[in-house]
Amino acid sequence: MLYALWWAGLAAVPVNAKLHPEExxxxxxxxxxxxxxxxPDHAADAARLPVRQVTVDTPEYEALFTGAPLELTPRAPDDLAWLFYTSGTTGRPKGVMQTHRNLRTMVACYxxxxxxxxxxxxxxxxxPMSHGAGIYNFMYVLxxxxxxxxxxxxxDPAELAGLARDLGGLCLFAAPTMVRRLVxxxxxxxxxxxGFKTIVYGGGPMYDADLRRALEVMGERFVQIYGQGESPMCITVLPREEIADRTHPHWAARLASVGHAQAWVEVQVAGPDGKARAPGEVGEVLVRGESVMRGYWRDPEATAYALRGGWLHTGDLGALDEDGYLTLHDRSKDVIISGGSNIYPREVEEALLRHPGVQEVSVVGQPDPEWGEIVVAFVVAPGVGASELDQLCLNHIARFKRPKHYHxxxxxxxxxxxxxxxxELRTRLRAPRPEEA
Known part of the structure; x- marks a missing residue:
């Protein structure tokens, strides 16, 4: 269907089937x-929408395959191909305009x-095929x-294990939480x-302990990519050979990084003034190249702000080392400023995940009249107490970085x-739920 749309000169708008009807x-x-x-299982909800609809496996749908062939509509490289709506972790999602050139660059980089x-x-x-997993179909079709x-x-980890056994050569895109469950x-x-050939992971932080365990269990099968909808799957890469090379003197540091700039992409870390930071200094990650979006659909103001100075401003904070490897710290909006000190949630999360009983953790800042913000950790850890986690933090990070509260x-x-x-976690802090302690 996607390729037929492009043949006809149209643009695709992928949406996740799990979205609420209002979304x-x-x-x-x-x-x-x-x-x-x-x-068919979504037809009732979709019927409320003021847009023409075709339900799969109906006569109307089948007629699309038996009618006269469509004539090819010529398209230019910078024409809109894929209108991708960001996941909306803050506010309404934006429509990212990805062109045919953007997608071709992504394929070439892959x-x-x-x-x-x-x-x-x-x-x-x-x-979800509306996201990274789906956009990676192009290479395999080609x-x-x-x-x-x-x-x-x-x-389903068991299902994937069965497919690996029966088919072999499995390649998939997975979020770090999926890798953890599969391993x-x-x-x-x-x-x-x-039976697994390649597992490309991204879309969130891969914690050091999880990756080391994955290597021990599954071997040299992992590739890390860092990208955004605004530069689809295409900012940096950490190749499988480098992930697996324990003999390299900088192996541990590279394992903690998201790799180096992909081909046809430039990456820079800059300060608020837009000037490049020195190696090791933290700043905002900027991206330039043919993978970068045309802009945001119907939002020229957001487009101008995101692409100011000719660079895509990702909103992510990171640092480049002398060899060009990028280590991410956090989203700029997620940095906690407590008593005048910057605290990066990820390093606190890394410390807490050292506990074998901690399954998941997320650290956020809570407004505080004395400190500006205090560190709060939301933890999935049945049977684990706050005192254990507090001691773990004291053993591995500075005292001022440890959470003041555990939920x-x-x-x-x-x-x-x-x-x-x-x-949503910050919202919970403003109205705590009674079952959280």
Whole structure:
């Protein structure tokens, strides 16, 4: 369907099937969508939307395959191809205008830096196809590889293990939380990485302990990418050889990084004045190249701000080392300023995850009249006490960085792409739930 749309000269607007009807309504209206394809199980909700709809597996849908062939509509490289709506971790999602040039650059970067795809590969879509997993289909279509949509319709570690056993050559995109769960399942079953070829991970922080465990269980199969919707899957890469090379003198530092700039992409770390930071100094990550979006749909003000000075301002904070490897610290909006000191949530999260009983953690700042902000940790850790975690922090990070409060929860709130919704956690702090202690 996607390729037919492009053949006809149209642009695609991918949406996650798990979105609430109100979220879907906002996207279709904001995008000005003229046609919506829906599956039968979503037809009732979609029927409320003021847009023409075609339901899959109906006579109207089947007629699309039996009618007269469409004539090819010529397109230019900078024409809109893919209108991707950001996940909306803060406020309304923005429509990122990705052009054919952007997507071609992403494909070229993948072949050059991530993996050499062959017809024997099997691309498995275990994450939402409206996001990273789906946008990676282009490389596998181009090489004539096989495509598998799991029967579960999503991520199931046992199902993936079975596919690896039965098919071999599995390639997939996974969020770090998915990698952690997959590795845990394989380890519990006495299995390794057999049948898996490439696991590209990104979309959130991969904690050091999780990656080391994944390497021990599955071996040299992991590639890290760092990207955004505004530069799709295409900012930096940490190749599998470098992830697995324990003999390199800077292996530990590189494992903690997100790699170096991908081909055809420039990366710079800059201060508030826009000037490049020296190696090791933290600043905002800026990106320039043919992967960078045309802008935000119907939002010229946000476009001008994001692309000021000819660079994409990612909103992420990081530092480049002398070899050009980028280490991310946090989103600029997530940095906690307590008593005049900057505290990066990720380093606190890394310390807490050293505890074997901690499954997940997210650290946020809470307004405080004395300190400006204080550090608060939301932790998924059944049977673990605050005193244990406090001592762990004191053993590994500066005293002023340790959380002042711990909230033990059954799960962390996430969006449809597995990213923790820190905005919701901050909202909880303003109106604490009685079950959290």
């Amino acid at each position: 879907l309504a906002y996207i279709t209206e904001h995008a000005g969508a003229g046609l919506l394809f829906v599956t 072949f050059a830096e991530v993996d050499a795809v062959s017809p024997d590969d099997v691309s498995v879509y275990a994450a 090489r004539g590889a096989r495509h598998v949509i799991p029967r579960s319709g999503g991520f 845990g399942h394989l380890e519990s079953q006495g299995l390794g990485g057999e 033990f929860v059954g799960a962390l709130p996430k969006n449809n792409y597995g990213q923790v919704l820190k905005t």
